[in-house]
Amino acid sequence: DVKVTQSSRYLVKRTGEKVFLECVQDMDHENMFWYRQDPGLGLRLIYFSYDVKMKEKGDIPEGYSVSREKKERFSLILESASTNQTSMYLCASTIEDLTDQPQHFGDGTRLSIL
């Protein structure tokens, strides 16, 4: 089975801090994704990456950046955390270029910004 591991289940940070959320997958998947999940809004795509050192903006990239130095690891960075970034963050991965393949998700990181 594919395993997508997010480094923290719960995280509490303060406004203005630089925050790193880490995600690792063990199936050599090319594509990796970061979403945030908020009540009533569903999942919204922040960034995705289709290869090492490659990234594409999703629907809500403002206030975030990403890093993919190795194929298995995709990091989400909150440059200067703000309270409106309090949310559940979900990482996912999938194999390249096969639209009938599902995305595999981690268990999520619930981030609170105080």
Place this chain on the structure above:
Amino acid sequence: GDSVTQMEGPVTLSEEAFLTINCTYTATGYPSLFWYVQYPGEGLQLLLKATKADDKGSNKGFEATYRKETTSFHLEKGSVQVSDSAVYFCALSGEAGTALIFGKGTTLSVSS
């Protein structure tokens, strides 16, 4: 652009009741369609999928049929259990190599 619309919840049912969660989509081309489930405190898990028109996906007693003529992919289960309480997301695949497009999710609550 492509989009997914699913019925708003919450849906509240008694154990052994019949479940339908509606999902319709707008897409160019021929997307694959998915249902994901999220149990409390967990990430999303794939529940079932269908990759072409008239395909039926099924898993754990849940079923959904890819209806191109009505652009729908409704989720059904004949007899729900308390353990089915979760949030259900309908999704479609975009272009190759891009992210899935999700509906907003439907919360199901089943009581004994």
